[in-house]
Amino acid sequence: xxxxxxxxxxRFLRPAFGRAYVRIKGGNREPSWILWEILLPLIMITSxxxxxxxxxxxxxxxxxVIIGGAMMSYWYNVLWGMGRTLYWEKETGNLEVFLLSDAxxxxxxxxxxxxxxxxxxxxxIAVIILGVVVxxxxxxxxxxxxxxxxxxxxxxxxxxxxxALSGLHIVYGRMGVRxxxxxxxxxxxxxxxYYPISTFPMALQxxxxxxxxxxxxxxxxxxxxxxxxxxxxxxxxLVLFILMIVFYPIGLRILNKIVERGRMDGRLILRWI
Amino acid sequence: xxxxxxxxxxxRIFKHGDKEFRALDKVSxxxxxxxxxxxxxxxxxxxxxxxRILTTLLLPSDGDAYVGGYxxxxxxxxxxxxxxxxxxxxxxxxxxxxxRENLMYYGQVYGLSWGETKRRIEEVNELLHLDEFLDKRLNxxxxxxMQKYALARGLLNHxxxxxxxxxxxxxxxxxxxxxxxxxxxxxxDKEIRTILLTSHYMAEVEELCDIVSxxxxxxxIATGSPDELRKMVKDEIIYNIDVRLSDIDRIxxxxxxxxxxxxxxxxxxxxxxxxxxxxxxxxxxxRIIRTLEEENIHVLRVTRDEVSLEDVFLRLVGRGxxxxxx
Ligand SMILES: Nc1ncnc2c1ncn2[C@@H]1O[C@H](COP(=O)(O)OP(=O)(O)OP(=O)(O)O)[C@@H](O)[C@H]1O
Ligand SMILES: [Mg+2]
Numbered sequence: 088x089x090x091x092x093x094x095x096x097x098r099f100l101r102p103a104f105g106r107a108y109v110r111i112k113g114g115n116r117e118p119s120w121i122l123w124e125i126l127l128p129l130i131m132i133t134s135x136x137x138x139x140x141x142x143x144x145x146x147x148x149x150x151x152v153i154i155g156g157a158m159m160s161y162w163y164n165v166l167w168g169m170g171r172t173l174y175w176e177k178e179t180g181n182l183e184v185f186l187l188s189d190a191x192x193x194x195x196x197x198x199x200x201x202x203x204x205x206x207x208x209x210x211x212i213a214v215i216i217l218g219v220v221v222x223x224x225x226x227x228x229x230x231x232x233x234x235x236x237x238x239x240x241x242x243x244x245x246x247x248x249x250x251a252l253s254g255l256h257i258v259y260g261r262m263g264v265r266x267x268x269x270x271x272x273x274x275x276x277x278x279x280x281y282y283p284i285s286t287f288p289m290a291l292q293x294x295x296x297x298x299x300x301x302x303x304x305x306x307x308x309x310x311x312x313x314x315x316x317x318x319x320x321x322x323x324x325l326v327l328f329i330l331m332i333v334f335y336p337i338g339l340r341i342l343n344k345i346v347e348r349g350r351m352d353g354r355l356i357l358r359w360i
Numbered sequence: 361x362x363x364x365x366x367x368x369x370x371x372r373i374f375k376h377g378d379k380e381f382r383a384l385d386k387v388s389x390x391x392x393x394x395x396x397x398x399x400x401x402x403x404x405x406x407x408x409x410x411x412r413i414l415t416t417l418l419l420p421s422d423g424d425a426y427v428g429g430y431x432x433x434x435x436x437x438x439x440x441x442x443x444x445x446x447x448x449x450x451x452x453x454x455x456x457x458x459x460r461e462n463l464m465y466y467g468q469v470y471g472l473s474w475g476e477t478k479r480r481i482e483e484v485n486e487l488l489h490l491d492e493f494l495d496k497r498l499n500x501x502x503x504x505x506m507q508k509y510a511l512a513r514g515l516l517n518h519x520x521x522x523x524x525x526x527x528x529x530x531x532x533x534x535x536x537x538x539x540x541x542x543x544x545x546x547x548x549d550k551e552i553r554t555i556l557l558t559s560h561y562m563a564e565v566e567e568l569c570d571i572v573s574x575x576x577x578x579x580x581i582a583t584g585s586p587d588e589l590r591k592m593v594k595d596e597i598i599y600n601i602d603v604r605l606s607d608i609d610r611i612x613x614x615x616x617x618x619x620x621x622x623x624x625x626x627x628x629x630x631x632x633x634x635x636x637x638x639x640x641x642x643x644x645x646x647r648i649i650r651t652l653e654e655e656n657i658h659v660l661r662v663t664r665d666e667v668s669l670e671d672v673f674l675r676l677v678g679r680g681x682x683x684x685x686x
Binding site for chain 2: 097098101102104105106108109112113116117179180181183184185186187188189190350351352353
């Protein structure tokens with residue numbers, strides 16, 4: 088095995104696996120997650136579907152809303168989850184202990200992301216199954232492989248964005264949380280949780296194109312609901328791919344800067360409130 | 361003699377607003393392999409700052425430091441591979457997981473495989489006796505158990521060099537004794553090659569350390585074995601005088617005596633007494649006691665004592681290790 092590969096497995100993937108293990112074990116230990124992660128989204132989805140039904144919206148809107156609800160939770164659990172968790176790890180001193188090892192910080196964040204993805208995926212599947220059973224939503228499963236490809240690219244791009252935003256959290260501490268909240272609404276709006284972004288004016292659609300979740304969500308919906316193939320969705324795949332290779336190095340740089348500066352002024356490791 | 365840790369004129373400056381503060385001022389130490397090396401100093405002396413630089417958590421402002429032959433700034437990752445740090449009172453990990461699950465996590469962080477981590481936890485368990493709480497949730501264990509768990513984490517990656525920052529901080533007498541015994545065993549059994557620990561407990565350092573550096577206000581003021589350091593006060597005489605707590609305010613008259621090199625006061629609220637520990641440069645005790653009685657300070661007991669490291673500190677610095685008021 089080449090040195091690089093063995094480094095990648097032992098020093099990058101292993102710590103990431105360890106951190107994902109913590110998140111998965113910890114996240115499922117208390118049964119209250121059922122309430123937060125499945126019941127609440129279901130109630131939201133139910134109310135939106137009823138509203139659409141009363142307005143006489145076409146049938147496919149049910150599937151539309153269910154996919155939107157299921158994918159949106161990745162935004163909270165993976166993306167914001169990374170930043171929030173890193174901030175918390177710093178406050179508790181866990182980050183200091185992690186930095187004592189020679190494992191790279193992005194591997195810790197990958198672990199948080201993977202752990203968040205695992206739990207969120209289980210829950211999203213539950214939401215989708217319930218949606219299909221209760222609301223009789225229909226999906227075209229022939230296009231599932233394409234939907235999965237788009238979905239995975241979305242998650243990888245989200246990890247890149249997550250790296251960058253985690254930096255924000257560490258630098259601004261509590262303020263980072265506020266910035267999150269500030270960004271939440273516009274991002275929800277732009278991502279089109281409950282409506283197609285093609286209804287937006289062109290300018291807004293371009294902005295939405297910078298948000299991996301908006302692109303991914305739109306792609307997955309088109310594949311599963313409107314049976315669109317790669318010939319129609321190649322731009323989605325390309326944009327996600329570009330977002331992925333742009334965000335990752337930016338995120339990496341921000342994090343490295345922060346850790347270096349922390350070592351410089353001894354702040355990263357101080358536990359201030 | 362192989363030197364495993366070395367610092368050369370290490371300086372660390374912190375900025376407080378626009379004022380600069382020297383937490384470490386030209387610190388040079390050499391730690392040979394195979395020893396327990398102690399850094400002894402009062403609060404704020406710079407012990408933790410030094411340990412943080414040596415463990416790559418903090419950058420020095422000036423000077424150089426090598427750990428295991430590697431430069432702590434230029435080869436930080438190589439240093440990290442061969443060291444670990446355990447701080448007293450630290451609570452790393454995830455409360456909702458068990459101690460074992462937390463250790464499994466740290467095993468992965470250190471790059472051990474799942475199976476290797478399991479085996480290593482068993483080995484560490486033999487050393488530290490974690491059985492009674494290995495499968496309890498981290499947020500439900502006692503302070504003593506927490507410290508053992510922290511030590512277990514610090515041993516997982518087979519470090520050659522272990523840094524311990526106040527390893528018995530906040531522990532009761534029994535738990536502290538247990539941790540000290542474990543630390544001794546680690547070196548005797550060659551589980552760890554070199555240990556550098558900090559403490560402001562005199563007895564701990566005297567019991568554990570082969571070499572001690574006394575540090576005060578960012579400077580190393582003396583280095584040697586406990587015996588060598590004690591010899592620094594070989595011409596002086598040590599007395600303990602017990603008085604009533606209520607008389608303590610008037611004890612300042614001791615300063616009138618030129619023979620009194622220094623003294624420290626330890627209060628014992630429980631018995632309502634205070635113990636004054638004095639270093640005398642000549643046999644003058646009779647005159648001192650007479651003067652105290654004349655000042656209506658009731659002397660309860662007078663005992664002569666052996667020289668301890670605390671006296672060395674007092675002699676060199678002019679105040680006690682645990683005093684903050686002077
Ligand atoms: N990150 C920091 N920023 C500013 N000042 C700091 C920082 N870390 C430490 N100091 C200051 O440096 C001095 C030395 O602190 P240090 O923690 O090294 O002392 P110590 O010997 O470990 O003391 P203690 O026995 O209390 O643990 C203190 O005055 C402290 O306030
Ligand atoms: Mg300290």
